[in-house]
Amino acid sequence: MPPHAQSTSTxxxxxxICAVDFSDSSLRAVDLAGSLAKESNALLTLLHVVxxxxxxxxxxxxxxxxxxxxxxxxxxxxxTETSATERLKTLISEAAPERHETxxxxxxxxxxxxxxxxxxxxRADLIVMGVRGRNAADMMIFGSTTxxxxxxxxxxVVTLRQ
Numbered sequence: 001m002p003p004h005a006q007s008t009s010t011x012x013x014x015x016x017i018c019a020v021d022f023s024d025s026s027l028r029a030v031d032l033a034g035s036l037a038k039e040s041n042a043l044l045t046l047l048h049v050v051x052x053x054x055x056x057x058x059x060x061x062x063x064x065x066x067x068x069x070x071x072x073x074x075x076x077x078x079x080t081e082t083s084a085t086e087r088l089k090t091l092i093s094e095a096a097p098e099r100h101e102t103x104x105x106x107x108x109x110x111x112x113x114x115x116x117x118x119x120x121x122x123r124a125d126l127i128v129m130g131v132r133g134r135n136a137a138d139m140m141i142f143g144s145t146t147x148x149x150x151x152x153x154x155x156x157v158v159t160l161r162q
Contacts, residue, residue: 012040013125019115019149020048022087025130029160030091033128034102036158042125043101046091047118048084052077052108081106112148119155127157 018033020026030046037044065073088104107114119127131146150157 011125013037013042014040015122015124015126016042016044017115017119017122017124017127018044018046019111019127019129019145020046020088020091021111021130022048023130023132025132025160027091027130029128029130029158032158032160036126036128037102041101043103045103045105045118045122045124046088047105047107047115048088049111049114050077050080050084050106050108051111077108111145112152115145115149116152119153124155126155127153129157129159131159131161 013036016033016037018026018030020030033044033046036042063070084106085104088106092102092104105118107118109117115127115129118124127149129146129149131144146157146159150159
């Protein structure tokens with residue numbers, strides 16, 4: 001957690017967010033988050049962010065697109081939401097079948113922005129996320145979701161490297 005941030009978390013943890021991009025490291029994070037949630041009897045939310053083609057405003061209005069593209073994009077968006085939700089539900093049943101306080105959340109936008117937004121809205125006490133290896137040049141040019149979340153979160157962030 002950044003030193004200048006005012007902490008919003010409490011102990012024992014009551015609300016955990018686990019960011020899932022379905023990579024191996026994020027699946028390991030789901031296991032850890034499930035264990036932590038079970039230990040502290042906390043609500044666990046598995047969060048997946050779909051980076052939609054337009055993460056910066058202004059996005060074109062559906063009616064501004066040619067009709068066939070508009071229909072295709074809407075169908076693709078519906079498919080990605082449904083697919084991600086089903087995959088998250090499968091993770092819940094496999095990773096923590098006895099837990100009844102596990103939720104799923106699928107949102108669209110820039111990953112780190114949405115992870116921080118959902119964590120704030122849910123008043124998360126902890127964010128758990130997997131880290132994929134990136135080289136130093138990628139980090140300097142593009143940054144990383146994990147880097148941004150750790151730098152701006154108001155609660156602790158646990159990261160697991162693949």
